[in-house]
Amino acid sequence: MQIVETNLQFSRAPSKRTRTGRIILHHTASADVSAATIHGWHQGQGWIGIGYHFVIRANGTIERGRPEDTIGSHAGPQGNGDSIGIVLTGNFEIGAPSTAQMVALAELINELRSRYGDLTVIGHKDVMATACPGRNFPWDDLKRRLEAKQVDQWKLDIIAKAKAAGLITIDHDPDEPASKWFVLQVIMNALGGK
Numbered sequence: 040m041q042i043v044e045t046n047l048q049f050s051r052a053p054s055k056r057t058r059t060g061r062i063i064l065h066h067t068a069s070a071d072v073s074a075a076t077i078h079g080w081h082q083g084q085g086w087i088g089i090g091y092h093f094v095i096r097a098n099g100t101i102e103r104g105r106p107e108d109t110i111g112s113h114a115g116p117q118g119n120g121d122s123i124g125i126v127l128t129g130n131f132e133i134g135a136p137s138t139a140q141m142v143a144l145a146e147l148i149n150e151l152r153s154r155y156g157d158l159t160v161i162g163h164k165d166v167m168a169t170a171c172p173g174r175n176f177p178w179d180d181l182k183r184r185l186e187a188k189q190v191d192q193w194k195l196d197i198i199a200k201a202k203a204a205g206l207i208t209i210d211h212d213p214d215e216p217a218s219k220w221f222v223l224q225v226i227m228n229a230l231g232g233k
């Protein structure tokens with residue numbers, strides 16, 4: 040996963056965040072715009088700069104916003120203090136996120152969770168009276184992606200090892216029954232952990 044550094048200049052250094060327990064999701068309610076453009080919008084509101092920590096563009100590119108270890112300005116007094124703010128560009132009251140955006144979002148959440156622990160993922164609307172991230176935001180799809188990622192990794196490891204050991208010659212679908220993975224692992228163990 041790659042994060043595009045944007046080196047945005049803030050009018051003063053954002054305060055450091057001491058607690059991180061949540062990820063709060065947003066849409067821009069606009070066209071596909073850059074972190075630099077949002078930075079300009081937020082400065083225009085008299086803020087020190089962009090309020091979100093990450094911006095996910097329509098093509099799946101992840102751009103840096105406010106430094107990750109600082110308090111954001113995206114979810115009000117009930118949300119900012121202990122959260123990382125991620126915005127997806129687009130208006131999900133009308134449209135919906137692209138597949139590339141959802142893939143990138145799941146990757147980013149998994150990466151953040153690997154460093155901060157099991158962060159809760161909520162929408163802006165869960166802490167403030169707003170529609171954000173929009174009525175079409177696919178919560179079920181996100182949940183499925185996050186669960187699939189965790190479940191599949193150990194299977195993908197077995198597939199790779201079984202191929203290396205010559206037990207299988209094709210990539211098997213991680214959705215196949217669990218017994219297959221058990222059998223492959225047992226055979227590999229019998230072969231001496233190749």
Ligand SMILES: [Zn+2]
Nearest residue numbers: 065066163171
């Ligand atoms: Zn929002």
